[in-house]
Amino acid sequence: MTGQEVQPDAGRLTERPSAGDPLSPPPPLDGREVALELDSITCRFGELTAVESVSLTIPAGSRFGIIGPNGAGKTTLFNVLSGELRPVSGTVKLFGHDVTRMSAPERVRLGMGRTFQVVRLFNDLTVRENLTLAVMGLSRSKLQLLRPWRTYRAHQALVETLAASFGLGGRLGRAAGELSHGELRELEVLLALAVEPKVLLLDEPAAGLSPAERVDIQSLLGRLDPDLTIIMIEHDMQVLRGVVDWVAVLDHGELVTQGPTAEVQRHPRVRELYLGSAGAHDRDEPSRSGTS
Numbered sequence: 001m002t003g004q005e006v007q008p009d010a011g012r013l014t015e016r017p018s019a020g021d022p023l024s025p026p027p028p029l030d031g032r033e034v035a036l037e038l039d040s041i042t043c044r045f046g047e048l049t050a051v052e053s054v055s056l057t058i059p060a061g062s063r064f065g066i067i068g069p070n071g072a073g074k075t076t077l078f079n080v081l082s083g084e085l086r087p088v089s090g091t092v093k094l095f096g097h098d099v100t101r102m103s104a105p106e107r108v109r110l111g112m113g114r115t116f117q118v119v120r121l122f123n124d125l126t127v128r129e130n131l132t133l134a135v136m137g138l139s140r141s142k143l144q145l146l147r148p149w150r151t152y153r154a155h156q157a158l159v160e161t162l163a164a165s166f167g168l169g170g171r172l173g174r175a176a177g178e179l180s181h182g183e184l185r186e187l188e189v190l191l192a193l194a195v196e197p198k199v200l201l202l203d204e205p206a207a208g209l210s211p212a213e214r215v216d217i218q219s220l221l222g223r224l225d226p227d228l229t230i231i232m233i234e235h236d237m238q239v240l241r242g243v244v245d246w247v248a249v250l251d252h253g254e255l256v257t258q259g260p261t262a263e264v265q266r267h268p269r270v271r272e273l274y275l276g277s278a279g280a281h282d283r284d285e286p287s288r289s290g291t292s
């Protein structure tokens, strides 16, 4: 971008797309069942349409990325998928079940796990305690009020296996608040895995990590069960390329295009979104920090 000022709205398309690129069909099923099907999802906050008529078909076992500039509607779409938000219209199907009206806990029971853009765990509890709560699917208040700690012993094998398999085996006794940012992000992924999901939603798992920590989280994700369907929002193109093979692009709440990762990166609209001009030089990083 020689001699070119990045405008405040450089991450926005100059022309709003009206629908998904007709040249970008959904990923081929290749005999796989459909893990998640979104049909015409629209979500509004008052006057603002955060997600507009988004339809996606995500095959089981996919490594599926969602990208787009700040405010594109990515997290809102995740909230609709996980049941934190109800869309004003459209349907969400999880392995063929219509879950649009189901609560988040009901969806967890059907196999939906997720992490959040901002880390959500109990800093004053140990890694073991955080993982045990997640395995039990309980809140801290239920742990304290309803059952003594020893009744949770049956779950410790799973907690220890999870922690050991992803390098946190030596940290079980440490308070979560004492972990590095990279370890916290890993713990978040483990918490989501503790409910043994079939579909895992990861909202910017590498946000705020150092280059070395990004490699660690990428390798953790690379070691997950290939049958697990992973849908990941990520701004870091290197992490994205290392984990996903298919990418959907959102802007202004709408699906701009989707396709194999390398092809999507070359798409003129995507280059415009990330570079502020379609003819700009290739680069790995989008024109914003990726942390929020």
Ligand SMILES: Nc1ncnc2c1ncn2[C@@H]1O[C@H](COP(=O)(O)OP(=O)(O)OP(=O)(O)O)[C@@H](O)[C@H]1O
Pocket (backbone or CB within 6 Å): 045, 048, 050, 068, 069, 070, 071, 072, 073, 074, 075, 076, 077, 117, 292
């Ligand atoms: N609870 C809310 N109330 C009102 N507006 C909201 C709410 N949540 C999100 N929005 C708005 O909806 C739009 C989409 O936000 P969203 O968080 O989904 O974007 P995003 O693509 O995840 O962005 P980022 O890359 O910054 O995380 C934004 O304009 C945002 O301000």
Ligand SMILES: [Mg+2]
Pocket (backbone or CB within 6 Å): 074, 075, 076, 117
């Ligand atoms: Mg977001």
